[in-house]
Amino acid sequence: MSNTDETTAPAPTFAELGLADAVLDAVTSAGYETPSAIQAATIPVLLDGRDVVGLAQTGTGKTAAFALPILSNLDPKDVSSPQALVLAPTRELALQVCEAFERYASKMPGIRVLPVYGGQGYGPQLTALRRGVHVVVGTPGRIMDHLDKGTLDLSKLRFLVLDEADEMLNMGFAEDVETILADTPDSKQVALFSATMPPQIRRLSKKYLNNPEEIQIKSATKTNVNITQRYLMVSYPQKVDALTRILEVENFEAMIVFTRTKGETETLAEKLRARGFNAAAINGDVTQNVRERLVAQLKDGGLDILVATDVAARGLDVERISHVVNYDLPTDLEAYVHRIGRTGRAGRTGDAISFVTPRERYLLKAIEKHTKATPAEMRMPSADEVNATRLSRFDDQITEALNDTAKVEFFRDVVKHYVDEFNVPEVDVAAALAVVLQGDVPLLLEDRPEPVRRERTERTDRDRDRGDRGDRPGRGERGPRESSRSRGNGQPMAVYRISVGKRHRVEPRQIVGAIANEGGLRRGDFGNITIRPDFSLVELPADLAAETYRALEATRISGKLIELRPDEGGGSTGPKGGRGSSEHQDVDGGWSDQARKKPRRKD
Numbered sequence: 001m002s003n004t005d006e007t008t009a010p011a012p013t014f015a016e017l018g019l020a021d022a023v024l025d026a027v028t029s030a031g032y033e034t035p036s037a038i039q040a041a042t043i044p045v046l047l048d049g050r051d052v053v054g055l056a057q058t059g060t061g062k063t064a065a066f067a068l069p070i071l072s073n074l075d076p077k078d079v080s081s082p083q084a085l086v087l088a089p090t091r092e093l094a095l096q097v098c099e100a101f102e103r104y105a106s107k108m109p110g111i112r113v114l115p116v117y118g119g120q121g122y123g124p125q126l127t128a129l130r131r132g133v134h135v136v137v138g139t140p141g142r143i144m145d146h147l148d149k150g151t152l153d154l155s156k157l158r159f160l161v162l163d164e165a166d167e168m169l170n171m172g173f174a175e176d177v178e179t180i181l182a183d184t185p186d187s188k189q190v191a192l193f194s195a196t197m198p199p200q201i202r203r204l205s206k207k208y209l210n211n212p213e214e215i216q217i218k219s220a221t222k223t224n225v226n227i228t229q230r231y232l233m234v235s236y237p238q239k240v241d242a243l244t245r246i247l248e249v250e251n252f253e254a255m256i257v258f259t260r261t262k263g264e265t266e267t268l269a270e271k272l273r274a275r276g277f278n279a280a281a282i283n284g285d286v287t288q289n290v291r292e293r294l295v296a297q298l299k300d301g302g303l304d305i306l307v308a309t310d311v312a313a314r315g316l317d318v319e320r321i322s323h324v325v326n327y328d329l330p331t332d333l334e335a336y337v338h339r340i341g342r343t344g345r346a347g348r349t350g351d352a353i354s355f356v357t358p359r360e361r362y363l364l365k366a367i368e369k370h371t372k373a374t375p376a377e378m379r380m381p382s383a384d385e386v387n388a389t390r391l392s393r394f395d396d397q398i399t400e401a402l403n404d405t406a407k408v409e410f411f412r413d414v415v416k417h418y419v420d421e422f423n424v425p426e427v428d429v430a431a432a433l434a435v436v437l438q439g440d441v442p443l444l445l446e447d448r449p450e451p452v453r454r455e456r457t458e459r460t461d462r463d464r465d466r467g468d469r470g471d472r473p474g475r476g477e478r479g480p481r482e483s484s485r486s487r488g489n490g491q492p493m494a495v496y497r498i499s500v501g502k503r504h505r506v507e508p509r510q511i512v513g514a515i516a517n518e519g520g521l522r523r524g525d526f527g528n529i530t531i532r533p534d535f536s537l538v539e540l541p542a543d544l545a546a547e548t549y550r551a552l553e554a555t556r557i558s559g560k561l562i563e564l565r566p567d568e569g570g571g572s573t574g575p576k577g578g579r580g581s582s583e584h585q586d587v588d589g590g591w592s593d594q595a596r597k598k599p600r601r602k603d
């Protein structure tokens with residue numbers, strides 16, 4: 001058993017792990033800075049040809065831990081039958097693993113990865129299998145169906161991965177998994193990943209794996225008791241909105257917001273600046289000079305929000321940091337402890353807020369176990385709370401301005417002249433001046449339904465292949481408005497909003513081009529597109545995966561981030577009945593100039 005203790009072992013770089021150059025290239029373009037603990041421990045062992053049993057949860061980076069070494073060892077020329085098979089418990093996970101493989105193979109032209117799951121027609125699967133693929137990612141039920149029918153040849157299989165093995169057994173796939181393990185070549189290399197190690201998995205591993213290396217990430221680090229830990233259940237597309245609401249209502253001094261990749265630090269900082277917050281990005285690509293400047297600004301109050309990756313924030317010691325937000329949960333538990341330790345410095349108290357998507361619940365449990373702390377669940381700040389803060393800031397601004405007696409004296413005469421001349425009450429003049437100050441942006445946030453926690457739904461299918469595991473909004477969770485349209489294959493469409501419109505000289509073909517190319521969608525996935533002055537509405541499949549949102553994070557049209565998100569307003573993509581720009585309220589609410597100012601810390 002190898003126990004990786006990050007506190008003693010210096011983290012290796014991806015370049016030191018022995019991966020193929022094309023794979024390394026893809027990892028760099030994915031924006032990953034350092035291997036997560038499970039990756040650092042697993043990749044060299046798998047590259048060495050050994051079997052692995054890895055104790056790891058979703059969200060730890062385990063997909064790359066097996067996908068990168070498999071891709072490094074594939075024979076690109078051989079598509080006579082699949083070289084690698086990944087078994088996953090659910091359709092959602094199979095699709096996610098597939099998308100991850102495709103991303104990591106992006107610099108290896110010609111590598112074909114096929115998802116195979118129940119509920120999907122056999123036709124396209126058979127065509128793809130006949131054409132030849134390198135990697136198959138599937139649910140055990142459907143893989144068994146193909147084996148029974150003789151439509152999947154695993155006689156030359158070189159790599160077999162059991163992903164979320166405990167979950168597969170819980171879902172009743174034990175027999176299918178054993179059959180697949182037994183009926184594939186003895187020479188294959190096996191990697192088994194499981195969040196827990198029940199006796200059934202031990203037995204499976206003993207029987208079918210060849211002297212496997214057991215990898216478990218261990219650490220005894222505890223978190224600082226001065227730090228209050230909270231978490232917010234949130235779906236991927238809600239994150240920006242959630243963060244901006246938190247920035248408005250939390251009483252913070254300075255904040256570090258952690259994202260997973262370098263690219264995301266830049267795009268998130270840009271989105272926050274566009275909403276009037278004083279934010280900058282820091283990541284491994286930032287030069288030492290810039291880093292020093294940003295840290296100095298954070299210390300002296302010139303900067304309030306730093307959006308950072310783990311690497312960039314290492315060792316940061318700034319007393320002003322009152323809050324840490326894990327916008328993305330870290331890929332390993334030790335990183336969580338390091339991140340939240342950036343606050344609560346020098347005996348002060350600190351706050352740590354983690355965004356948890358439905359499929360990261362497991363990771364939250366692991367964090368609780370690891371840190372011996374139980375983060376409390378928090379609610380998304382309501383529109384009422386946000387508005388109360390905006391109104392009290394509005395009052396504060398008036399009070400502050402009244403203190404500048406010389407200026408007030410001057411304007412008092414100007415206002416008095418108006419009141420006398422036009423016979424208008426003073427309070428109306430004050431209200432009119434507030435209108436001038438506010439501009440077109442509403443002072444108050446429109447009330448919208450709160451996100452509801454997703455309940456797991458039981459579903460049975462002939463293949464016992466379950467879905468419902470992704471970051472997609474579930475029942476009761478805030479999602480895009482359903483559109484009346486459906487795709488040719490009957491899948492429902494929904495209306496999404498992007499932040500580019502007529503003002504940015506955007507045309508439908510640019511929208512389709514950008515979203516299709518960068519989000520990996522097909523032209524057939526698009527429905528109506530309506531271009532309004534400041535934004536556009538696009539009909540897309542209702543079940544867009546978190547990975548698609550992630551892939552579109554940095555997408556720009558006419559130089560502007562598109563910020564794709566579900567449309568929750570009354571906008572219509574149809575020819576009639578749409579809201580005009582004058583009625584338009586941005587998804588994040590109207591950010592007035594006063595609202596943009598950071599609230600003062602009240603203690």
Ligand code: AMP
Pocket residue numbers: 031032033034035036039057058059060061062063064260261331
């Ligand atoms: P997984 O546990 O495989 O589901 O991965 C969780 C998330 O972490 C995915 O969104 C990956 O893209 C991301 N990820 C995986 N490895 C790394 C890494 N070394 N650095 C940053 N993000 C990563």
